[in-house]
Amino acid sequence: MAKAKTQFVCTNCGYVSQRYLGRCANCGAWGTLVEEVIPTEKVDRKNRVNLAGQVAKVERLNQVSLAEVPRVKTALTEFNRVLGGGVVPGSMVLIGGDPGIGKSTLLLQVSGQLADQGTVLYVSGEESAAQIKLRAERLGVQDNEQFLLYPETDMAQIRKAIDEYQPEFVIIDSIQTMQQPDIASAVGSVAQIRETTAELLQIAKTNGITIFIVGHVTKEGAIAGPKILEHMVDTVLYFEGDNQRSFRLLRAVKNRFGSTNELGIFEMQQEGLSEVLNPSEMFLEERLQDATGSAVVVTLEGSRPVLVEVQALVTPTAFGNAQRTSSGIDRNRVTLLMAVLEKRANLLLQNQDAYVRAAGGVRLNEPAVDLAIAVAIASSYQNVGTRATDAFIGEIGLTGELRRIPRVKDRIAEAKKLGFKRIFVPKNSMTKQDKITDIQVIAVGTLEEALQVALKID
Numbered sequence: 001m002a003k004a005k006t007q008f009v010c011t012n013c014g015y016v017s018q019r020y021l022g023r024c025a026n027c028g029a030w031g032t033l034v035e036e037v038i039p040t041e042k043v044d045r046k047n048r049v050n051l052a053g054q055v056a057k058v059e060r061l062n063q064v065s066l067a068e069v070p071r072v073k074t075a076l077t078e079f080n081r082v083l084g085g086g087v088v089p090g091s092m093v094l095i096g097g098d099p100g101i102g103k104s105t106l107l108l109q110v111s112g113q114l115a116d117q118g119t120v121l122y123v124s125g126e127e128s129a130a131q132i133k134l135r136a137e138r139l140g141v142q143d144n145e146q147f148l149l150y151p152e153t154d155m156a157q158i159r160k161a162i163d164e165y166q167p168e169f170v171i172i173d174s175i176q177t178m179q180q181p182d183i184a185s186a187v188g189s190v191a192q193i194r195e196t197t198a199e200l201l202q203i204a205k206t207n208g209i210t211i212f213i214v215g216h217v218t219k220e221g222a223i224a225g226p227k228i229l230e231h232m233v234d235t236v237l238y239f240e241g242d243n244q245r246s247f248r249l250l251r252a253v254k255n256r257f258g259s260t261n262e263l264g265i266f267e268m269q270q271e272g273l274s275e276v277l278n279p280s281e282m283f284l285e286e287r288l289q290d291a292t293g294s295a296v297v298v299t300l301e302g303s304r305p306v307l308v309e310v311q312a313l314v315t316p317t318a319f320g321n322a323q324r325t326s327s328g329i330d331r332n333r334v335t336l337l338m339a340v341l342e343k344r345a346n347l348l349l350q351n352q353d354a355y356v357r358a359a360g361g362v363r364l365n366e367p368a369v370d371l372a373i374a375v376a377i378a379s380s381y382q383n384v385g386t387r388a389t390d391a392f393i394g395e396i397g398l399t400g401e402l403r404r405i406p407r408v409k410d411r412i413a414e415a416k417k418l419g420f421k422r423i424f425v426p427k428n429s430m431t432k433q434d435k436i437t438d439i440q441v442i443a444v445g446t447l448e449e450a451l452q453v454a455l456k457i458d
Contacts, residue, residue, distance in 0.1 A: 008033040009190040036191040037184040072210070074113045078265060078275045079106075081302070082237060082250050084258015087114070089168070090208040091257065092201055094175075094230065096215040097239030102248055102268055103214050105139065106239065107171050108132070109272055110212075112141035118168030119146045121161065125153040125177030139272035153187070155180050155196055162203060172200065174214040175229075197232055230254060241268070242361050247282070248273065249362070262302030280307035280418055283360040289388045293380030296391045297372035298411035298423070299364055305407070305414035307391065309359040310369065312376035317353045328358030329373065330365070337374050337396060344400030345374075345448050345457070347381055367395040368405040371424060374447055375454055384455045389421035392454070394429075400447045402426035412436055424450055 008017045010033050015026035023030050071086030080086045083093070097103045104127075111120045124132055129149045141147075150161055155178055162170065172178065176188040178196045185191040197213070204211045213233065230236050236254040241247060250264035265276040276282055284307055287294065293312040298305050310329070317323065326334045334356045341347045354377060358364045371394035379386050393411055394402040405411075408429045415423050416439040427443040444450040451457040 005038045006035050007038055008035055011190050014190065014194075034189060036189060072114065072117055074110055076110065076113070076264075076273075076275055077277075078250065079110060081304075082252050082262045082264040083235065084252075084255055084262070087169075087210055088234070088257045089210055090204055091234040092204045092211045092213065092232075093235045093237065094213045094215055094233040095237045095239060096217050098217060098241075101239050101241050102266075102273060103239050104173055105135070105268075106250075106266075106273055107173065107212055107214065108136060108141060109139055111147060111169070111171055112136065112139075112144070114169045115144040115147040119148065119165060120169045120171065121148045121150060121165060121167040122171045122173070123150045123152060123158055123161075124173050125151070126174060127151065138270075153177050153179055155199060159199070159203065162207075162209070166207075168209060170200075170203075170209055170211045172211065172213045174216060176216050193229060197229055201232055245361055247276070247361060259302055261300075263304070263306075280305075280414065283308045283362065284418070287359070287388070290385035292383050292385045293376050295372040295376040295379065295386055296415075296420070297364070297369045298391055298393050298415050299366050299369055300407060300411070305411045306362075307414065307418060308362055308364060308369075310364070310372045310376045311357050311359055312373070312380045313355040314349070314352045314377060314380040317351055322349075322351060323353045323355075325354070326356045328361065328363045329356055329369070333370070334373065334377075336398075337370060338377060340396055340398060340400060340447065341374055341378060344446070345378065345451055347378060349377070349381065352381065367403075368393045368411075370394060370396040371402065371447070371450060375424075375451065378451050378457060379455055382455060382457055384457070386454060387422065389419065390454060391415045391420045391423040392450070394424065394426045394444075394450070396447055402428075402444055402446060402450065404428040409436075412439060412441060415439065424454060 008020050010024040010026065012024060012029045012032045013027040015024050017033060021033055024032055069089055071088055073080050073086040095103050111122055114120050128151050132149055148165060152158055175193060175196060179187045179192050180195045183191050183195055200211050203209060234256045235252065238251050238253055240249045240251060246268045248266045248268055250266065252260045252262055254260060265279045266273040267276055287309050295310050296307055297310055298307050324331055324335050334354065338349050338354060342349045356373060372392040374396060375386065375392050393405060395405055397403055404426050408425055412423055420439060422440045422442055424442045424444055427445040430441065430443045442453060444453065
């Protein structure tokens with residue numbers, strides 16, 4: 001017999017090398033190349049079908065017909081929002097997250113709801129059917145004849161089960177435990193994950209089956225396996241959270257059927273995951289009245305305005321160089337805003353340590369949070385409290401000007417709904433035709449002007 005040919009594949013980026021390298025030549029990661037056997041079977045390409053289950057052919061763009069596919073909605077509106085309005089039939093969704101964060105819990109609840117609208121095949125490579133049944137009873141998932149459990153890792157057997165029962169939805173928990181019997185590689189290797197995902201994608205597109213895949217993450221927080229895994233699927237969701245907190249965030253980082261800016265918020269309880277329909281109240285419920293170093297910002301998470309408290313603590317440094325520490329906010333942004341405060345607002349911050357965080361464990365990446373961060377830092381430095389009924393939105397430029405931001409009316413409406421009396425916005429974001437009632441809208445043009453009105457700082 002001829003010796004099997006092998007190659008080395010990077011588990012981080014999918015780079016292929018004919019010899020072993022200690023460091024990947026493509027992404028620069030160390031110790032990520034693993035050996036795999038090159039398959040020698042020839043593929044029959046005659047009359048090969050495409051991902052839509054049809055023989056591929058050349059078509060004119062103006063002759064391509066578009067068929068509107070109705071989405072399948074679950075009882076979790078937060079889950080529907082992150083997916084772009086519901087589950088798209090024939091799509092492939094990858095869900096990643098840290099161990100124990102609740103990925104299997106979420107998909108088990110979703111499976112119980114989807115079983116009312118079609119047959120669900122739950123394939124588990126990590127738990128037995130009895131274990132899944134125990135968790136389903138704890139979560140209150142109702143017994144349904146269309147909810148099928150299949151503890152199996154062999155892809156050949158899984159394909160037979162799909163062909164036999166013809167389910168509308170398939171759950172794979174997890175992709176790292178699945179294996180192709182004709183590939184001489186270890187379970188969880190790059191070759192196994194790539195080939196298994198490719199076969200599942202073909203099944204989903206040719207049969208119109210929606211497939212959910214659970215993916216483990218590495219120590220760096222990325223989904224284990226080559227990046228091609230994320231490129232192949234239609235939607236990539238990350239389930240985030242903190243073991244010390246009960247709240248979980250479901251965020252889309254890739255979505256071919258909707259926005260990637262949507263955020264779903266859940267709370268982990270004994271009976272499973274429950275939706276948080278009003279996250280603004282959750283993030284503000286423990287805020288102190290007239291506290292120093294506190295400011296509320298109205299940020300956008302996808303299409304939803306959310307109010308979040310920004311906290312800052314400024315103290316004289318005990319070391320040679322002042323420290324800048326942040327949690328939930330980019331540290332470089334904090335450093336930049338402190339430089340603008342010192343230069344444009346005459347606040348001597350170069351010998352002050354600054355600790356800035358977003359309350360509630362949420363991450364703030366939008367430029368519109370600049371004004372709230374600056375007000376919180378100035379409030380702590382001057383030891384002057386902010387009003388509990390004030391909110392701040394605005395991007396700060398290097399010259400101290402406040403730049404316009406999108407969807408100001410929606411942000412103002414959300415602040416008004418939660419009982420805020422004043423809101424500071426960039427002057428250029430408002431027009432003379434905008435008439436807002438029940439809340440005082442203060443349009444400011446510079447950072448110095450905002451601090452004078454909010455904190456009475458001259």
